[in-house]
Amino acid sequence: MAEFDFQGLTASFNGERVIGPLSFQVHRGDHIGLVGKSGAGKSTLIRLLYDRLEAKAALVPQALGLVNALPVFHNVFMGQLDRHSAWYNAVTLVRPFRKDREAVRLLLEELAIPEKQWAPAASLSGGQRQRVAIARAVYRQAPVLLADEPISALDGPMAQQVMAMLTKHFSTSIVAMHDVDLALAHCTRIIGIQNGQIALDAPASEIAAADIATLY
Numbered sequence: 339m340a341e342f343d344f345q346g347l348t349a350s351f352n353g354e355r356v357i358g359p360l361s362f363q364v365h366r367g368d369h370i371g372l373v374g375k376s377g378a379g380k381s382t383l384i385r386l387l388y389d390r391l392e393a394k395a396a397l398v399p400q401a402l403g404l405v406n407a408l409p410v411f412h413n414v415f416m417g418q419l420d421r422h423s424a425w426y427n428a429v430t431l432v433r434p435f436r437k438d439r440e441a442v443r444l445l446l447e448e449l450a451i452p453e454k455q456w457a458p459a460a461s462l463s464g465g466q467r468q469r470v471a472i473a474r475a476v477y478r479q480a481p482v483l484l485a486d487e488p489i490s491a492l493d494g495p496m497a498q499q500v501m502a503m504l505t506k507h508f509s510t511s512i513v514a515m516h517d518v519d520l521a522l523a524h525c526t527r528i529i530g531i532q533n534g535q536i537a538l539d540a541p542a543s544e545i546a547a548a549d550i551a552t553l554y
């Protein structure tokens with residue numbers, strides 16, 4: 339049985355249809371690489387899926403959504419803001435609890451930025467900012483990850499490491515990405531978007547980079 343059944347997804351801007359109508363099912367264990375050329379509709383589709391899934395999903399938006407004035411710890415903690423009382427969140431703003439400090443530190447270690455835990459988000463490089471947004475998503479402990487180009491600012495080995503980490507922490511994921519080789523290496527299923535429609539949907543093990551190239 340499908341974990342999620344998306345039917346009739348559509349999106350328009352200024353009266354112009356940019357997505358759909360399209361439908362697809364997602365099964366538990368699916369790690370979907372969403373590919374397609376710039377402007378194909380990947381970000382719009384990720385947003386539509388997030389609207390449908392709400393609290394079931396952890397989101398890494400392309401713009402990341404970090405609060406620059408807050409330290410990395412608090413940006414990651416925000417992944418669980420809605421799980422705690424207002425009192426707990428207010429205390430955490432001033433003096434975080436040890437168990438939360440420790441949980442966030444472990445994630446930052448996994449992402450090779452443990453020394454940044456108390457640095458303001460404003461002081462981070464682009465790749466470090468992406469890793470904080472990824473830590474926030476993992477910290478959320480949601481059943482499904484929705485991520486829009488989450489590794490675009492990371493170098494080769496770090497991008498590999500982060501993709502492996504995401505597959506480990508989430509049982510199901512949908513990740514928009516431009517790096518076709520990384521998508522084939524880390525995803526179980528590839529969905530190709532072309533002009534707002536699904537032009538390719540196949541197990542990653544059954545397709546090659548050349549099949550995806552036809553989308554571009």
Ligand SMILES: Nc1ncnc2c1ncn2[C@@H]1O[C@H](COP(=O)(O)OP(=O)(O)OP(=O)(O)O)[C@@H](O)[C@H]1O
Pocket residue numbers: 351352356374375376377378379380381382383
């Ligand atoms: N806020 C908006 N207002 C008007 N048009 C929009 C808006 N957001 C997206 N679009 C249009 O919708 C289409 C799909 O855009 P989208 O950002 O989803 O593509 P994408 O595949 O994610 O591209 P990229 O890989 O460059 O991020 C594009 O033609 C874009 O111009």
